Amino acid sequence: MTDRPPHAPVQAPLQQLPAGLGAAADxxxxxxxxxxxxxxxxxxxxxxxxxxxxxNLAAFGRWQVMPRLLRDLRHGHTRCRPAGLDLPHPLLLAAVARLGEYHPQAERAVxxxxxxxxTVQVLSTLSSLTLEEVAAAAPAAPRWFQLYLQPRREATQDLLRRAAAAGYRAVVLTLDAPVQSPSLRALRAxxxxxxxxxxxLLPYAAGDAALPTPPLGPGDSRVFQGALRHAPRSEDLDWLLADSPLPVWIKGVLHPDxxxxxxxxxxxxxxxxxxxGRSLDGAPASLDCLAAVRAAVGPQLPLLFDGGIxxxxxxxxxxxxGASAVMVGRLQAHALAVAGALGVAHMLKLLREELxxxxxxxxxxxLADIGPHCLVAAPAPIAPPPSALAPGPDERPPC
Incomplete structure (x- = not known):
């Protein structure tokens, strides 16, 4: 028996890169x-x-990259300008909640x-450190703030004010998780x-707690009349777009309409x-929706991609x-847990070199040379006929 906390690290993060790292996925x-x-x-x-x-992971296997020959690549680079922001590569660090669970330095290390x-760091509303503490850790780094609309508009307004004052350059509003089904895997573990x-959110906790919570009536749903009571609506987005001091990106788009x-x-x-994959279980992979979304909005509107890199x-x-750039979430947390800031930086270096x-x-x-013409659909795997799986007359079935 041990009184070790259930989420405590199995092994302390390394102070140097571990041996055997050949790819970002490692x-x-x-x-x-x-x-x-x-x-x-x-x-x-x-x-x-x-x-x-x-x-999300399986979707990438449905595409293959077509090699080409005799191209002059001496002037090659990965520079890009999503929404006018000059970046040396198309990689952003996605918002991941509570990174303090993976490393003592949490979002500060990221x-x-x-x-x-x-690299642009997108900080979660649910970060382990305040947005001001993270900004102070790397004042010159480009950073955006991921926003969940709060039950009270004055709390959302104050978050936006704080983000602008701390040097965040954009807001990424998450709209695809007004309610979430639990992870059965995590619960069982x-x-x-x-x-x-x-x-x-600590400055607003008392005000949120004071909001009246009408009891559910006969026939009311814990989901529709309960959990979705403060879910974002169209008028909330109109208000935010009119009130935000920062450019607003919308996260969670899959449907072309x-x-x-x-x-x-x-x-x-x-x-x-x-x-x-944390919202609607059974939703299509992000990659499978990307081309249709690009076709719907045309070539000019910047699109970021998130899901399974x-x-x-x-x-x-x-x-x-069709993506203008991509966001890296889970792999960021993996690298942080292994080797802190050094691990995250090294993971990004590997991803860029692999690209x-x-x-x-x-x-x-x-990046301007990359397009749908670079890909071919992977052939569907051919299952062997049933007879090929059955043992022959002189063979014993495997143990």
């Missing part, structure tokens, strides 16, 4: 040594039975890695989310995402299907 494998099983089940799982989380690699309010409607409302850009070839495929290698072999010198 951080997902190594993280099992550093993250306790309940927390790892929460991180790697999705909602319900994890069908959408698994679909901010330092972002500064070292010129014993994961329990922290009960205390996130530090960014939603994308088309949002594009007319003055948003800075959209994030094609199924919330990492594990390697540079994944980044290439997302760009080819460059894929571009070179596909004959693409710049």
């Amino acid at each position: 951080y997902a494998r190594l993280a099992q040594r550093f993250i306790a099983e309940p927390l790892l089940a929460h991180l790697d799982g999705g909602a319900g039975h994890d069908r959408s989380a698994a679909a 901010a330092q890695a972002a500064a070292a690699t010129d 014993g994961y329990r989310a922290p009960a205390a309010p996130a530090p960014n 939603d994308a088309r409607a949002l594009a007319t409302r003055g948003v800075a850009g959209l994030v094609v995402s199924n919330h990492g 594990r390697g540079g070839d994944d980044v290439f495929k997302a760009l080819a299907l 460059e290698l894929t571009m070179a072999l596909a004959g693409c010198a710049t």
Whole structure:
């Protein structure tokens, strides 16, 4: 028996890079040594039975990259300008809640890695440190703030004011998780989310607690009349777009009609995402929706992609299907747990180099050269006929 906390790290984060790292995806494998099983089940799982989380990873296997020959690549680079922001590469660090569960330095370490690699860090409303503390850790790093609309508009207004004052350059409004189904995998492993309010929300906790909560009446639903009582509505988005001091991106777009409607409302850009499979279990993979969303909004509106990035070839495929840049979430937490800021920076370096290698072999010198013409649909695997699986007359069935 031990009184060790159930989510405590299995092994302390390393102060140097571990041996045997050959690819960015290796951080997902190594993280099992550093993250306790309940927390790892929460991180790697999705909602319900994890069908959408698994679909995000599987979707990349449905595309193959076509190699090209004799291209002049001496002027090649990965620079991009999503929404006018000059970046050396198309990688952003997605908002991940409560990174303090994975490393003592939490989002502070991620901010330092972002500064070292010129990467945009998108900070979660539910971060383990306040948005001001994270900004102070790396003042020059480009950073955005991920926003959940709060039950009281004055709380949302204050979060926006604080973000602008702390140097955040944009707001990423998450709309695809007004209610979430629990991760059965995480529950069975014993994961329990922290009960205390996130530090960014502590100033508003008393006011939120004072909001009247009408009791459910006969026939009322715990979902519709209960959990969705403060869910965002169209008028809330209109208010935010009119009131925000920062450009507003919308995260959680999968349907082309939603994308088309949002594009007319003055948003800075959209994030094609199924919330990492954590919202509606059974929703399609983010990658499978990307091309249709791009077709719906046209070539000009910036699109970010979020959902299942594990390697540079994944980044290439997302760009080819219409993304302007991609966001990296779970792999960020894996790398943080393994080696802190150094791990996150190294993971980004590997992803960028893997992207460059894929571009070179596909004959693409710049991101502008990447498009649907670079991909071919992977052939469906051919199942052997049933007779091929049955033992012959002189064979014994395997033990």
